[in-house]
Amino acid sequence: MVDYDVIVAGGGLTGTIAAQSIAHYSNQNLKILSIDRNLEIYPGRKSLSGWTCGDACSKEAVDYMTKRIKVQWTRPEIEHDVKGVMAFSPDKETKIPFDGAGYMLNRQKLQEIQNQRARKMGVDFDFEINLTGLIYDEQQVVGVQGIDNKTKLPYKKTAKIVVDATGVTSMLRNTLKNSTKVEKRIDRRDLESTGRYIMYFEPGTKELTEFDPDYCIIHLDQDIAPGGYGWVFPKGEKKVNIGLGVEKTLLEKRNIRLGKKDNVQTLMEEYLHRNPVIKNAKLSQDPEDINNNSGIFQVSVRRQNDCMVSGGYMMVGDSAWMPKPIDAGGIGPALIAGTIIGNNVVQAIEQNDVSEKNLWQYNLDFIKE
Ligand SMILES: Cc1cc2nc3c(=O)[nH]c(=O)nc-3n(C[C@H](O)[C@H](O)[C@H](O)COP(=O)(O)OP(=O)(O)OC[C@H]3O[C@@H](n4cnc5c(N)ncnc54)[C@H](O)[C@@H]3O)c2cc1C
Incomplete structure (x- = not known):
């Protein structure tokens, strides 16, 4: 008997999209827990200096999410509309437009609103938990462990699947023991x-x-x-x-x-x-x-991890090095992967098979999108 069907480790931008997507695709029938190290009043903060980001994302990526999992972003999480991105050469003589219409976000507001929405969809939250690693049953990931910063006591929770959304420095990925296919360290x-x-x-x-x-x-x-x-x-x-x-x-x-x-x-x-x-x-x-x-703060600029799953474990967002290498834009990939992972998680749990083999489809679905 496990504590939850799914644990989403890391309650930042990607983690809370993934949690909402899992709730959506399961018709709110799965027990989902979001765990984050922040105080509840600073949800999804990357570090003590804040939600450090350029705050820009494409309308296309937001529409992708909205169409599939019915999550809408409006004011105040969208602060300003833009017509696109313009890149200039050093002498400003050459300019290249790209990405189409987009939004400038307020990441703090966005996170507050995401969390309210996820709660309404039945997602539980644990704050002030510093996760240090995964729990295994032989070759299968069956939960997370760490320290509860409120009590200073060890913290353990079990689940059928752990979705790792703890960002670029992920301790869970760094210490992953049940895969030779997942790259653990970044150059x-x-x-x-x-x-x-x-x-x-x-x-x-x-x-x-x-x-x-x-x-x-x-x-x-x-x-x-x-x-x-x-x-x-x-x-x-x-x-x-x-x-x-x-x-x-x-x-x-x-x-x-x-x-x-x-x-x-x-x-x-x-x-x-x-x-x-x-x-x-x-x-x-x-x-x-x-x-x-x-x-x-740091951002990765390489292709995503070649393998983003192992038995009972999946990565999404910066923990899987998803930001695009060319411009370090990570919000678009987070919206897309956060949306599709919900479907993959729900299918695997319904099939009662959370092995690496059965979770593999997520690698393919992300590349296809
Ligand atoms: C300066 C800068 C500018 C950027 N500009 C843009 C931009 O304009 N457009 C764009 O698309 N992308 C941009 N990016 C990238 C974008 O910010 C990221 O891709 C995005 O925030 C990824 O979200 P995430 O939820 O995957 O990770 P994060 O936002 O890092 O969230 C991870 C969450 O997990 C929590 N966590 C981490 N470790 C633990 C642990 N051990 N235990 C418990 N909780 C933990 C963190 O506190 C946080 O809440 C920028 C990045 C930087 C650094």
């Missing part, structure tokens, strides 16, 4: 160190290559963001999510080439101050930004 060159500010500003010179209220702007420039790019994403006429991502070995080379000692933080400062449109910028003090207006 550090496949990780970008990224940071951003959420700010209000007074508009300076009008220059649509530097800030455009209708477009998410990307600056490709190896001096500004070696191995990555800088971004200026509008959250309103005078509000912006501005940041950049770098690959650390390329940053070291760039520093040697230019005789500098920059790190992500100093590059972010330089990038902000060189922008002629964004003047007198101040970190947003809005209640929904105050705990999230400045932060640095």
Whole structure:
């Protein structure tokens, strides 16, 4: 007898989409538990500095989710609409549009609303649980373990399937014992160190290559963001999510080439101050930004894990390195994988077979989409 049918480890963006999808496809007939290390008042926070993200996602990916599992995103979780993404060359002479219409999200609000919705769909929540590993019965994953930060006591919960949505640093994947097919560690060159500010500003010179209220702007420039790019994403006429991502070995080379000692933080400062449109910028003090207006976090930029399942275990979102290698966009893949995994989980449980072989279809379904 297990505690739950499904445990979703990690109650961030992807975990709570997956939980809602499982509830949807099972007609709310499965017992689902979402476990997260955050306090309940900071649901889905990536780290102490907040929900660090560029906050941009495509309308197409949101529509994909809405059409299939009937989860809708509106205001206030969508803060601003954009017509697309525009990438500029260093001299700004060349520009490439991509991704189509999209949204700028408020990740904190989004998470609060996602959790309310998941609760209404019957999902249970455990907060302040620091998960450290999986529980096994021979070659099968049968639960999770960790520490309950409220009581400081060991925590254990069992389930037929554990969905790992604990993000890029996943301890569950790192220590996975029942698979030789799942890659456990990521090459550090496949990780970008990224940071951003959420700010209000007074508009300076009008220059649509530097800030455009209708477009998410990307600056490709190896001096500004070696191995990555800088971004200026509008959250309103005078509000912006501005940041950049770098690959650390390329940053070291760039520093040697230019005789500098920059790190992500100093590059972010330089990038902000060189922008002629964004003047007198101040970190947003809005209640929904105050705990999230400045932060640095990692994102993977490689193909997803070749194998995302083992007996009783499935990965989704950043834990499976799903962000797209070209632009580090992880919200779109999270919406798609979070949606499809619900169907795969429900089918496997209904067939009473949660073996690696029977969960394999999820690998194929994700690649197809
Ligand atoms: C600076 C930056 C900018 C980005 N910009 C964009 C963008 O503009 N557009 C886009 O599409 N993508 C962007 N991304 C990527 C996007 O933010 C991620 O793909 C997305 O947040 C992934 O969500 P997730 O739920 O899989 O992981 P996370 O958001 O990392 O959530 C993981 C959850 O699991 C919890 N958790 C972790 N470990 C444990 C544990 N041991 N025990 C219990 N709980 C745990 C965490 O607290 C968190 O709640 C960006 C990323 C960064 C870092």
